[in-house]
Amino acid sequence: MNGPTFLAALTLLIWLGLAWDVGRGNRRLRRLAKLPLPEQAGWPRVSLVIAARNEGKTLGAAVPTMLALDYPDLELIAVNDRSEDDTGAVLEKLAAADPRLRVVTVTALPEGWIGKNHALHTGAIEAAGEWILFTDADIHFQPDTLRRAVAYARMQTLDHLAAVPRLVEQGHALGICVNAFSFAFTVGLRPAHISDPRSRAHGGVGAFNLVRSSTYRKLGGHEPVRMRPDDDIKLGKLMKAGGFSELVLGEGALAVAWYDSVGAMIRGLTKNAYAGADYRLWVPLAAMLAFGVGWVWPAVALFLYEGPAMWLNAGTLALILALGCDQTRFTGGRWWHGLFLPLGMAVFAWILLRSQAVTLWTGGITWRGTHYPLRDLKANRL
Incomplete structure (x- = not known):
């Protein structure tokens, strides 16, 4: 097995594990x-x-x-x-x-x-x-x-x-982002595991x-x-x-x-996305790397390689789109919004990077007219 085929197989296996966890978890939620x-x-x-x-x-x-x-x-x-x-x-x-x-x-x-x-x-x-x-x-x-x-x-x-x-979206662009947000929420917080006292999963x-x-x-x-x-x-x-x-x-x-609007969503989430990373510098960068390897590379590699690598990458892309469509069953959105899941996730990757940059540049966050210094925000880690 050559390098591209190995990477394609590994990426598909990771996505299969994620699909199992997300799909099973969504169906366990009451x-x-x-x-x-x-x-x-x-x-x-x-x-x-x-x-x-x-x-x-x-x-x-x-x-x-x-x-x-x-x-x-x-x-x-x-x-x-x-x-x-x-x-x-x-x-x-x-x-x-x-x-x-x-x-x-x-x-x-x-x-x-x-x-x-x-x-x-x-x-x-x-x-x-x-x-x-x-x-x-x-x-x-x-x-x-x-x-x-x-x-x-x-x-x-x-x-x-x-x-x-139920997040009532205004237009298709926002609907695509709502579905992506729901998917990211499910992957990041694993809400179906919150009720398990043995799990570290938590949320509100x-x-x-x-x-x-x-x-x-x-x-x-x-x-x-x-x-x-x-x-x-x-x-x-x-x-x-x-x-x-x-x-x-x-x-x-x-x-x-x-x-x-999507613009209002980006501005609204900028204030707290970096807080979700606990103000750690490496988290947004790691998220971008994971996005590139897990989301972007399979699409690019589909046109670069033939044989098993091509088919494995095609399988990964098909699985991603299927996951996106399945997620709409739990958000109440239109099923075809799920076909644009990678685009919606790109928006949220940008929000995380933007949140980090704005927070570091301004030395904190500004929320409803009040500025909160970064040193005070970082002191309240939980």
Whole structure:
């Protein structure tokens, strides 16, 4: 076996292993909308906490779906985090119409905190629920979502249940990127293994992080993740260390219009992609090398070699496209978006490199008008 054939065979074997892990893992994930809803002798109080900074345009549509949840013992705590638009006015109007909604206003950000993390921590301090659901200000819920989630968490004796929302894409280009993001999320976090206490896999989702209040408070609340742009994922890591954690698919139960364009997505993810690498210099470079060898080279080599090497590379490319199409079954996107999986992954490779470059060049990240120094971000490794 010559060198090109050996490399082609090795690449195909790696992709076969990845396909097995991703395909099997996706099929093991439960769907929140289909979780059983048994009768309960009594429902524990749940506090739903959202952080909102300059979210006046989204709150008016999203918060009513939260208040329409058919959960019998619910309070909603909305933290207005130093907003400069009409966020406060929108929240006060909604609170006047429903006493279950309380508005907490943050006027100053303490040193050593990211704004959103501090706002969620502040809301949790006010929460009286046995369970706390952390969610975003633009998430839309189906009425039975919370009852299904709480019933399942209690049945499985979980301390943390996360759910991935349906990412409603705006146009085909964004749909291709959403599918690629979902694939990268599955490969990187291995969500099907989160419920296995023997596995190091962990994760969380800002759109839906349901935590047992006693465990969350025992672990220090959001204080251990106070300077993490990826606080949702790291909160999941924290909760798994303190108890039992699981992640489910939220399609049919909750949804969000993620970004309105590919450009907006690139800008939005630039702030936290490098945090996912724990600010290690070598990780983006290693990711680019893996992308080149695993994704680009099989396509190039297909036209450079004949015989077994050509067929092995063709098999790798076919497998990649099949994986992309299969992933759409779990994102709700169009199947043919999966045919452009390599293109979508190229965008995310660029985002990771861009995030590293911008973070190093500016000495930190800027999020919603506040700059956070890199030295403080790196000090909060978890």
